[in-house]
Amino acid sequence: MTALLLALASSIAYGAADFLGGFAARGAHVLRVVMVAAPVSLAVELLLWPVIGASFDGGAVAWGAASGVASAAAFALLYKTLAIGPMSVLSPVTALVSAALPVAVGLASGDSLSALAVAGIVLALVAVVVVSGGDAGGVRPSREALVLAFGAGAAIALQLICLDQAPHGSGVAPLIVGRTVSSLIVLTAAFALGAARLGATRPDTRTAAGAGALDSLANFSFLIAARHGDLSIVAVITxxxxxxxxxxxxxxxxxxxxxxxxxxxxxxxxxxxxxALG
Known part of the structure; x- marks a missing residue:
């Protein structure tokens, strides 16, 4: 039950973060949004360090760094996807891809599921597809938006899988390492592009910061949930x-x-x- 509640909390936080990030990216270059969101996420995780603890051993650093690379890609692809819109169609497409890969990895790794749990996973995947069935006021997503949505889903999935692989006794170390790596990648990319190519329009700082803080809390909830439950269940609820x-x-x-x-x-x-029953 602990894993279930944490996964639900992660799901709500991810959804709110995606909304704020996509909204902030409307009219502004997506990197400008991530330049605010990623460092704020890192700050939140550093605040969790004294409370939860962190062990920076080899496994935590390696898997944390890998999750950071995937996180940087997920940030950019997802916020760009949701900025193009419609959010109510593209977000579920991304979620379906982000769920399928961790479920496959979890089952391949030996997750033992009851019949009720299997039925719940199947229904959850169906729910993601059905939720994407709305027409968002008659607006159909473009081919570019759909490609970005699939890419964002794959990046999110890789991030979650890497966090799950980190040692369970490492505390928030994988999150701190991952966010440090993703922040460096984003800042390097922004510096390489230059102010001219990023455009003059700046996102609302509070909205972008809120997206980053919620994303960090979502990652933390997922990490703890995955340590208390099966990846295949936690990922599909998330x-x-x-x-x-x-x-x-x-x-x-x-x-x-x-x-x-x-x-x-x-x-x-x-x-x-x-x-929950399973």
């Missing part, structure tokens, strides 16, 4: 984060939630219930 993104897009941006999407949210609730 992948329900589009529910938060879709609801925020509806409330704050006026994007329409169709009956199909509402049905998908209901299926997601059933899936979580089955996983």
């Amino acid at each position: 992948a329900l984060y589009p529910a938060a993104t879709v609801l925020l897009a509806r409330v704050l941006l006026g994007e329409r939630i169709g009956r199909v999407q509402l049905a998908g949210l209901g299926v997601a609730a059933v899936a979580v219930s089955l996983l």
Whole structure:
């Protein structure tokens, strides 16, 4: 139950972070958003260090660094994807890809699942697809947006898999190493492009910072959840984060939630219930 609740918390935080990051990237270069979000994420993780502790052994550093590379790619691809929109369609596409890879790795690594848990995973994956069935007011995503969504999902999946592989006694060390690496990559890329190519438009600092802080808390919740439960279950619950993104897009941006999407949210609730019982 601890893993389930933490995975749900991670899901909500990821969904809210995605909404804020995608919103901040509208009209501004995505790297400008990540330049704010990534360092704020690192600051949050450094604040967690004295509370949770950290052990910087070889495994924690190696897997943390690998997660950082994937995180930098995920940040840029995801915020660009959601900036193009529509959020209510592209976010679930990204989530489906980000769930499928960790589930496959978890099962291949020997996760033992009950029949209820298997049914819950299947329903959760179905829910992600169904939630993406809304037409977002008749707006269809472009081919570029769909390609970016698949790339973002793959990057998120790799980040989660790397965090799961880090030693369980390493505390927040993998997160700190990963965020340090991702911040350096982002700042290096921004410096290489130069101010002219990044454009003059700057994102709202508070929105971008909020995205970074929530993403850090989501990563932390996932890391602890994965240490208490099976990767295949934790990852698929975490992948329900589009529910938060879709609801925020509806409330704050006026994007329409169709009956199909509402049905998908209901299926997601059933899936979580089955996983809790399993």
